Amino acid sequence: MATSKVLAGAQVVLPTGTLTNGRVIVEGSRIAGSAPADAETLDLTGHWLVPGFVDIHNHGGGGASFTSGTVEDVLKGIHTHRLHGTTTVVASTVTGEMDFLAQRAGLLSELAEQGDLAGIHFEGPFISPCRKGAHSEGLLRHPDPADVRKLLDAARGQARMVTLATELPGGIDSVRLLAEHGVIAAIGHTDATYEQTVEAIDAGATVATHLFNAMPGLGHRAPGPIAALLEDERITVELINDGTHLHPAAFELAFHHAGTDRVALITDAMDAAGFGDGRYMLGPLEVEVKDSVARLVEGGSIAGSTLTQDRAFKRSVTVDGLSVEDTVRAISANPAKLLGQYDKVGSLEPGKDADLVVLDAAFDVKGVMRKGEWVVEPF
16 A cells, blocks of 8 residues: 655645645555645655756756766766755756767666656767857857757657757758657757847747857847847746846846746756865866856856756845745746656646655745655655
8 A cells, every 4th residue: 555644734735725734645656636644744844845946058067067977977966956956857968979969878777667767868079069058169059950860869768858058950850850759849059140040940940958058149130049038938047046147137037028837947957066166177178166066167157057946046046036826837837848858847736746845934845846756755
């Protein structure tokens, strides 16, 4: 018999709003509608109960890299983020040789097939050298649909997203290819004009990779990609809310113009997330993390983040003034919908996986459950 648990007394954030003194019933690995009279009850009075966080852009954590680590390393990175409330994670790679990326796709797809990952995101090599950020310029290439297809095949149906500079030769055809295969085409690390961005959206692109970062700024005569991505209802914009990647005014601008249903909070985390300062490798490039900010040793470009989703959640509410409900949409529901997994995760509803986070009144993590099992035991 499945063990039943009743989590009672918290402010429970549901798709329809927040229920004061609510309760969530867990039976086995799923959320249930009712519980037997002898079910174990946990009193969460004074706490918030929210869905597990969903991160669609994450390169690693806990000292481990999704791009270059062993299976054990990848699992360590996944577990590190689970400790911080991320119960669903997509593994992001960085630019590398095509054969190497295909090999990584094979390893990561096995973990996705086992349910440890929600899929694979290829960030690079199909990006602009003008906006390469922490990617090795010598390994960049145009988004030839044949090369894109090679990575999709290597991922064995587990590719969820590919970031492209869609203005490059082959970019629009690759967007169409991805759309045909049910894979998210994300516009990012791009030097595109406004008009070129509109063309890519019309071809099927649906995500802006870390909006504002690694793309031209918003101009009043040449508005560039930012304006096109913010104004189009077909686009979900990724935002890295760590206080380093975005000024609070830029964060507010994106939320105001995109609306609460079109924002996905991401970490863009690298190995140092949940681990500490020091020297790391991001693909073939060396990174120095100082005061929790990751930058390339050569050139000083920001190199991902050390962010965890619990910090993004807390900052969004306490610094940026978002409501808890809007933050839940951006960190759980919206990314789950993008992945096509909202039937399983992203909200606290009967029949879904029992993935949830317990937060105290200061929005610090006090408990994390994944599929009915405590990853972080409350109190």
